[in-house]
Amino acid sequence: MGEIRNAERTRKLILEAAREEFFEKGYTGARIESIAKRANINKQLIYHYFKGKDELIHETIDEFTTSLPSGNLVLPANPVQIAEFRFNVNQEYLMDFLKFTAWEAVEKGPSNLKGEKTREKILHSYNEDMKAKQEMGLVPRELDPKLITLMISSLTIYPLLYKDVTRMITGLDPNEPEFKEKWTQFLRQISEQIFKKE
Secondary structure, three states: OHHHHHHHHHHHHHHHHHHHHHHHHHHHHOOHHHHHHHHOOOHHHHHHHOOOHHHHHHHHHHHHHHHOOHHHOOOOOOHHHHHHHHHHHHHHHOHHHHHHHHHHHHOOOOOOOOOHHHHHHHHHHHHHHHHHHHHOOOOOOOOOHHHHHHHHHHHHHHHHHOHHHHHHHHOOOOOOHHHHHHHHHHHHHHHHHHOOOO
16 A cells, blocks of 8 residues: 555656646756656656656646646636636636646647647637627627637736736736736726627
8 A cells, every 4th residue: 555655656746847847848848857856756767657758748737737726717607707817817826837838839749738638628618608608698799709718818828928028018027916906907897898788
């Protein structure tokens, strides 16, 4: 029993170190040696648990996406609050993962990441949520629910990932409380315009 616990503990330790490495450096920049160093273990031990870097990234993404608290994924009933909610969740819980997605956009990694299915499921649930709100009359019928989801994703991710651009445009760092307050207020105002009742 102790061996099983130790194996589970070691595997978890490797995945935590891998997550730090991949999220900080992207798939291409991540090194097995660095993951071993972060986990304070021998590099060969990683190969005992994982076949290589591809399997390790698959497991890392899958473990991360399935470990997200479900409350972070349930959207508010009022569509006016969705953008503000997603911005706060992104800033509070998903920054490291969002940095990884930026790496994904600029480098070639393994196709069909294991966690991709879970990520796709989450994003499709946002589309379905928007469609349901549309059927309830809360979202204008002429707007495509998928494009609304994409728009909200853009508005709630871009300022956080592109901090320098955000600072150059607004004069504020996205981590400053003043920016957060102004941006969430703006997200609410724009959402009120898009989702205003007829």
